[in-house]
Amino acid sequence: MADVWVELGEQSYPIYIGAGLLGRLGALVRDRLPETRRALLVTDSNVGPLYGETARAALEEAGIATSRVTVAAGEASKSLSQAFSLYTSCVRAELDRTSAIVALGGGVVGDLSGFVAATYMRGIPYVQVPTTLLAQVDSAVGGKTGVDLPQGKNLVGAFYQPSLVVADVETLKTLPRRELAAGMAEVVKYGVIRDEEFLKYVEVQVGNLLAHDPAALERVVQTSCRIKADVVAADPREKGLRAILNFGHTVGHALEAAYGYMWLHGECVAVGMVAAAIIARHSGIAEDGRLEVRLKRVLERLGLPTMLPEGVDPKDLGPYLRMDKKAKDGIIHWVMPVRAGEVIVTPKVAPDAIRWGLEALRR
Amino acid sequence: MADVWVELGEQSYPIYIGAGLLGRLGALVRDRLPETRRALLVTDSNVGPLYGETARAALEEAGIATSRVTVAAGEASKSLSQAFSLYTSCVRAELDRTSAIVALGGGVVGDLSGFVAATYMRGIPYVQVPTTLLAQVDSAVGGKTGVDLPQGKNLVGAFYQPSLVVADVETLKTLPRRELAAGMAEVVKYGVIRDEEFLKYVEVQVGNLLAHDPAALERVVQTSCRIKADVVAADPREKGLRAILNFGHTVGHALEAAYGYMWLHGECVAVGMVAAAIIARHSGIAEDGRLEVRLKRVLERLGLPTMLPEGVDPKDLGPYLRMDKKAKDGIIHWVMPVRAGEVIVTPKVAPDAIRWGLEALRR
Numbered sequence: 001m002a003d004v005w006v007e008l009g010e011q012s013y014p015i016y017i018g019a020g021l022l023g024r025l026g027a028l029v030r031d032r033l034p035e036t037r038r039a040l041l042v043t044d045s046n047v048g049p050l051y052g053e054t055a056r057a058a059l060e061e062a063g064i065a066t067s068r069v070t071v072a073a074g075e076a077s078k079s080l081s082q083a084f085s086l087y088t089s090c091v092r093a094e095l096d097r098t099s100a101i102v103a104l105g106g107g108v109v110g111d112l113s114g115f116v117a118a119t120y121m122r123g124i125p126y127v128q129v130p131t132t133l134l135a136q137v138d139s140a141v142g143g144k145t146g147v148d149l150p151q152g153k154n155l156v157g158a159f160y161q162p163s164l165v166v167a168d169v170e171t172l173k174t175l176p177r178r179e180l181a182a183g184m185a186e187v188v189k190y191g192v193i194r195d196e197e198f199l200k201y202v203e204v205q206v207g208n209l210l211a212h213d214p215a216a217l218e219r220v221v222q223t224s225c226r227i228k229a230d231v232v233a234a235d236p237r238e239k240g241l242r243a244i245l246n247f248g249h250t251v252g253h254a255l256e257a258a259y260g261y262m263w264l265h266g267e268c269v270a271v272g273m274v275a276a277a278i279i280a281r282h283s284g285i286a287e288d289g290r291l292e293v294r295l296k297r298v299l300e301r302l303g304l305p306t307m308l309p310e311g312v313d314p315k316d317l318g319p320y321l322r323m324d325k326k327a328k329d330g331i332i333h334w335v336m337p338v339r340a341g342e343v344i345v346t347p348k349v350a351p352d353a354i355r356w357g358l359e360a361l362r363r
Numbered sequence: 364m365a366d367v368w369v370e371l372g373e374q375s376y377p378i379y380i381g382a383g384l385l386g387r388l389g390a391l392v393r394d395r396l397p398e399t400r401r402a403l404l405v406t407d408s409n410v411g412p413l414y415g416e417t418a419r420a421a422l423e424e425a426g427i428a429t430s431r432v433t434v435a436a437g438e439a440s441k442s443l444s445q446a447f448s449l450y451t452s453c454v455r456a457e458l459d460r461t462s463a464i465v466a467l468g469g470g471v472v473g474d475l476s477g478f479v480a481a482t483y484m485r486g487i488p489y490v491q492v493p494t495t496l497l498a499q500v501d502s503a504v505g506g507k508t509g510v511d512l513p514q515g516k517n518l519v520g521a522f523y524q525p526s527l528v529v530a531d532v533e534t535l536k537t538l539p540r541r542e543l544a545a546g547m548a549e550v551v552k553y554g555v556i557r558d559e560e561f562l563k564y565v566e567v568q569v570g571n572l573l574a575h576d577p578a579a580l581e582r583v584v585q586t587s588c589r590i591k592a593d594v595v596a597a598d599p600r601e602k603g604l605r606a607i608l609n610f611g612h613t614v615g616h617a618l619e620a621a622y623g624y625m626w627l628h629g630e631c632v633a634v635g636m637v638a639a640a641i642i643a644r645h646s647g648i649a650e651d652g653r654l655e656v657r658l659k660r661v662l663e664r665l666g667l668p669t670m671l672p673e674g675v676d677p678k679d680l681g682p683y684l685r686m687d688k689k690a691k692d693g694i695i696h697w698v699m700p701v702r703a704g705e706v707i708v709t710p711k712v713a714p715d716a717i718r719w720g721l722e723a724l725r726r
Contacts, residue, residue, distance in 0.1 A: 091514040
């Protein structure tokens, strides 16, 4: 078992990472939250049938009376009406301020349950048990919780830290290969923004990772969480450094807004990272073209896209780029790689370089 | 103008208190939140017609584009569906993370708007403009925001601090006398728990206060906010000292649960404080019976009740007492006055003393 400690003062918490941790969930919660007598286990219709009973039994064995709620799998469950229904479940389960909400699933279950935990009785303990690679390496660190409004994603939410995160890499065995690969896009991102050695490790281990090798997955989840935790600890409220986590996401979010119905988040980020690397080269920020080559190669080996969907004109992305939520007064702050392991954040990117970068993505 | 500074580290904020401050609302917001370009002004159907336009004009004059939303007056507006509707108003008003939500009204408008501000885009600036005495001396300090569920009050919410509070004591002129008196119950509470001199001031000024004397009201609001701010600063998340603010509220909340349809919160607290004083005397915690006499006298002069409603049997309150939200593992922690200006919090109160205390309230 590998641990990462997310250092956030009074809100600090551990992430336990390993194979088979689900069976020890109750003991881990008990150690960290000794007052807990009751829990609401929230999961979804994909994950519940696979791991719901193991998780519930582990909690019960540790003396934690556990009610289980299953929401429909998919983004549509990240709604205020679903949150309302979970509040009712909290009341029915007689949760009080010492009880816990345990989120077993991917990002949707985590964001939704975290928001409910943040706001039920003005905040009760929250335990994350991420079962997708994306959730293990991304949403388990950072304290972002929330639900969608009809007008936009994550428009309602709170910054709220879990009391602990339990990432069992064995749960990744049942994850569809396409989702595993999409999660790997974020893993590659961590290497590019902060750790060239880690990028190299991923390049070497691609085969083992796609074959669910537990040791490789454990290392990848651990290093990703450590990098994200370092960045978040330095900037918990997203005022500065944390922007580097947005590498590949400027174009990635535009792609997601336009083609999210057919592409996963990680797939959009994969193309977005390639775009950023090309733009960085064209604008003289990247020291050379080596990162671009490495990025394309590792993403392709992972089975991720590195170009736009067939038939898409890069110009069509323009309006989506300008809608970027992270834009300040309409100015996009680009995360530009200088070399593997180092990026800068800058609003000063020549429009020509952006045009060239997007044009190069045309299939 | 009198200021109170609520010291909460990065979440510290000022409370401006004075007569006629509403006309300077825009300038005050501008000074404190110079980035603000847009605001959503939330008010209710009682307060809106009286002060909505003054507030909106003051904000607009300071260059803040202001949309106005009016919710129905009354507790029923503290609902998730009302919050949902306000989120939609936020989107329509094109609020971003630098925009502000301005709450103009009493506790309902403040709690509801604060919750929306705490959760829209994971938190945007929030300005409180309390227009009732209760809101000025109580809900404007403490960072409690929330809405009700069908199963109970304030079950959903967040701890979230305003960026500033603007308490214009002139708005109290249009407050029904009964509500002014009910707010005074909390003022009396502050004197009893922390400041005997202040209690004396209130005793001397009862006539002026009920006649809306601005200087007396300003002093009363300022001192109340200062006392609450001191207590909250020492215990922002309600883990210890803050319990003393619950003086009079154990029996008060029981009364409110049973008779809230006919009595205001402050009226229930008034009776609750008398009950606590009697129980403290019977259990040997109070040094003598002087506080009990003073309490009854000042509350009666304010026109507040000091006994149970006619025909009510004290035994009927038992079940409501045991439901006390602040109870830990079913044990009630009583806030017991030792003398004017000093209280202790203790679970060790003889059942007989409680019975006698409640029996003494029979009309």
